[in-house]
Amino acid sequence: MTTAPHSAHRPEPLWQPGPDRIAGAQVTRFHTWAAAHHGAPAPTPGDPAASYADLHRWSVDDLPAFWRAVAAWFDVRFATPYETVLADRAMPGARWFPGATLNYAAHALRAAEDPARADEPALLYVDETHEPTPVTWRRLRAQVGSLAAELRRLGVRPGDRVSGYLPNVPEAVVALLATAAVGGVWTSCAPDFGARSVLDRFQQIEPVVLFTVDGYRYGGKEHDRRDTVTELRAELPTLRAVVHIPLLGTLAPEGALNWSDLTGNDTEPVYEQVPFDHPLWVLYSSGTTGLPKAIVQSQGGILLEHLKQTGLHCDLGPDDRFFWYTSTGWMMWNFLVAGLLVGSTIVLYDGSPGHPDIAAQWRVAEATRATVFGTSAAYVMACRKAGIHPARDLDLSAVTCVATTGSPLPPDGFRWLHDSFAESGADLWTASVSGGTDVCSCFAGAVPTLPVHIGELQAPCLGTDLQAWDPQGKPVIDEVGELVVTNPMPSMPTRFWNDPDGTRYHDSYFEMYPGVWRHGDWITVTSRGSVIIHGRSDSTLNRQGVRMGSADIYEAVERLPEIRESLVIGLELPDGGYWMPLFVHLAPGSTLDDALRDRIKRTIREQLSPRHVPDDIIEAPGVPHTLTGKRIEVPVKRLLQGTPLDKAVNPGSVDNLELLHFYEQVARDRAQ
Numbered sequence: 001m002t003t004a005p006h007s008a009h010r011p012e013p014l015w016q017p018g019p020d021r022i023a024g025a026q027v028t029r030f031h032t033w034a035a036a037h038h039g040a041p042a043p044t045p046g047d048p049a050a051s052y053a054d055l056h057r058w059s060v061d062d063l064p065a066f067w068r069a070v071a072a073w074f075d076v077r078f079a080t081p082y083e084t085v086l087a088d089r090a091m092p093g094a095r096w097f098p099g100a101t102l103n104y105a106a107h108a109l110r111a112a113e114d115p116a117r118a119d120e121p122a123l124l125y126v127d128e129t130h131e132p133t134p135v136t137w138r139r140l141r142a143q144v145g146s147l148a149a150e151l152r153r154l155g156v157r158p159g160d161r162v163s164g165y166l167p168n169v170p171e172a173v174v175a176l177l178a179t180a181a182v183g184g185v186w187t188s189c190a191p192d193f194g195a196r197s198v199l200d201r202f203q204q205i206e207p208v209v210l211f212t213v214d215g216y217r218y219g220g221k222e223h224d225r226r227d228t229v230t231e232l233r234a235e236l237p238t239l240r241a242v243v244h245i246p247l248l249g250t251l252a253p254e255g256a257l258n259w260s261d262l263t264g265n266d267t268e269p270v271y272e273q274v275p276f277d278h279p280l281w282v283l284y285s286s287g288t289t290g291l292p293k294a295i296v297q298s299q300g301g302i303l304l305e306h307l308k309q310t311g312l313h314c315d316l317g318p319d320d321r322f323f324w325y326t327s328t329g330w331m332m333w334n335f336l337v338a339g340l341l342v343g344s345t346i347v348l349y350d351g352s353p354g355h356p357d358i359a360a361q362w363r364v365a366e367a368t369r370a371t372v373f374g375t376s377a378a379y380v381m382a383c384r385k386a387g388i389h390p391a392r393d394l395d396l397s398a399v400t401c402v403a404t405t406g407s408p409l410p411p412d413g414f415r416w417l418h419d420s421f422a423e424s425g426a427d428l429w430t431a432s433v434s435g436g437t438d439v440c441s442c443f444a445g446a447v448p449t450l451p452v453h454i455g456e457l458q459a460p461c462l463g464t465d466l467q468a469w470d471p472q473g474k475p476v477i478d479e480v481g482e483l484v485v486t487n488p489m490p491s492m493p494t495r496f497w498n499d500p501d502g503t504r505y506h507d508s509y510f511e512m513y514p515g516v517w518r519h520g521d522w523i524t525v526t527s528r529g530s531v532i533i534h535g536r537s538d539s540t541l542n543r544q545g546v547r548m549g550s551a552d553i554y555e556a557v558e559r560l561p562e563i564r565e566s567l568v569i570g571l572e573l574p575d576g577g578y579w580m581p582l583f584v585h586l587a588p589g590s591t592l593d594d595a596l597r598d599r600i601k602r603t604i605r606e607q608l609s610p611r612h613v614p615d616d617i618i619e620a621p622g623v624p625h626t627l628t629g630k631r632i633e634v635p636v637k638r639l640l641q642g643t644p645l646d647k648a649v650n651p652g653s654v655d656n657l658e659l660l661h662f663y664e665q666v667a668r669d670r671a672q
Ligand SMILES: CC(=O)CC(=O)O
Pocket: 332, 405, 406, 407, 433, 434, 435, 436, 437, 441, 442
């Protein structure tokens, strides 16, 4: 195991919340209240770090008390009460809130019941051409009510699957909430997914309704998807209805219903009261081989977990505008919708992150007066590389927090965000967060009362017993270990859809440490209580027995202006040797000559260690990603090991399949 590059001493934080922010944070008020009413330890006056550590300890030691307190604090409306909080804490198989019935959509639309808020925006919709368009709480509720009634009329019953092939537009939010209102099971793919990728997902769950656009606009161009929709309709025989949303202004194809006909009635929503563990949606995590995992999460589990995340961790409330750059094909879209649960306005941006230029996302934040802006770490690093000054050149005075995910935010990203806001006098909270589709949430990340240290997530989230374990299952501190969660979270999958005996679910998380969730990331939990993510452990680099995360190498190498992106692979060779090539995708105009090779090696040697220096540096035409933008390491490793392409990777899970032929060729050349 490598030791984390951070020791137990107390380094200067990059950022420290001021006393007003700490006092005003919802988690502070929750803590005081939970101590008075639910047995939480009293906060330590003047010591937010000790207070949070105590609250966190209590939240994982007494899960029933913590989750009971969360349900009460956020006034969860149980139509029938629960018998107990946690009837069985086995993983997998935990049983949460048996006896309870509720409805997720009813909670998402609560703010609409407040006459003072009904005409405020629930959604702010932005695309590449238009100014923000508001959808008020009143209108959102009416559309959901109308569509839910139409879904029932179409025969949609609790448990039926309803699918969306939709960009990040208000219609997608309406369709999700209407589906949840009738107890249906929502699922979505973004329209940049090709037919095969969508079918790999939707065919598994056999939807009865498909909401679809005719196309979308991205990067200044119109992308017509009508042929793909025709293919989807032909290949999804379980569909009873197709609903056409004319984003490009075309007429509904034969046999499809018009969106406007289904959403025009001002109907009071009727919420099906479903059991706590009733499925809310199916998300997909691209399996590296085979079909994507179809992950089922429950209405009650997501409701509680997302109330906790948005309210206590992101500190969102009715005065906030919550923007996360995402598509409907990534769980961060579902997370964004959770802003509605705490009465925040959510910002939906349907467009390219880089059109007409790299500042596009910042301009959306400016135009919508976003208070919390979430994006990918990769976008932050691209902005840094481009040398832009968003806080200086735009009015981002409403933004109090920039959050990142997708991959670990490198230290330079923390500094750049902080400094570029500080130069315009702003006090920015930079929150790097990490979790996954598998729980549709974060294991560690934002805590509004704690300092931010460069390169670190502030702390494990409440109710999440996050630990780093060594291969023997012993917790380690200040050392790299496997990310494990030793107790159940309500948003963990209730099952995988296509997995009748639960084998695939079990094997995905519980094989290495029986009964304990092993996520597949390398992390360090520091003795100061913060968390460092080092990258995926299933693509671990292991040099002479020393394990290293690939993220550390990317961070160092991609600081060099000549490197656009990189991919490092560790390969166990049949002769017992080890080969660690680094593939580099060069910036335009750069050449991989000996001087650059030397600089890459020197950078890695000096910033990481001599052990991290790759055996070979190879120029590549690009780095392949999953459809949600994560570098594909394991399939490339398989290709380099000689596995044929069709067995090494599920083609529907890759953004640019062509690139894999390059890596296949490298494998062939080496075999000669
Ligand atoms: C919260 C996350 O972990 C999101 C992601 O990276 O997929």
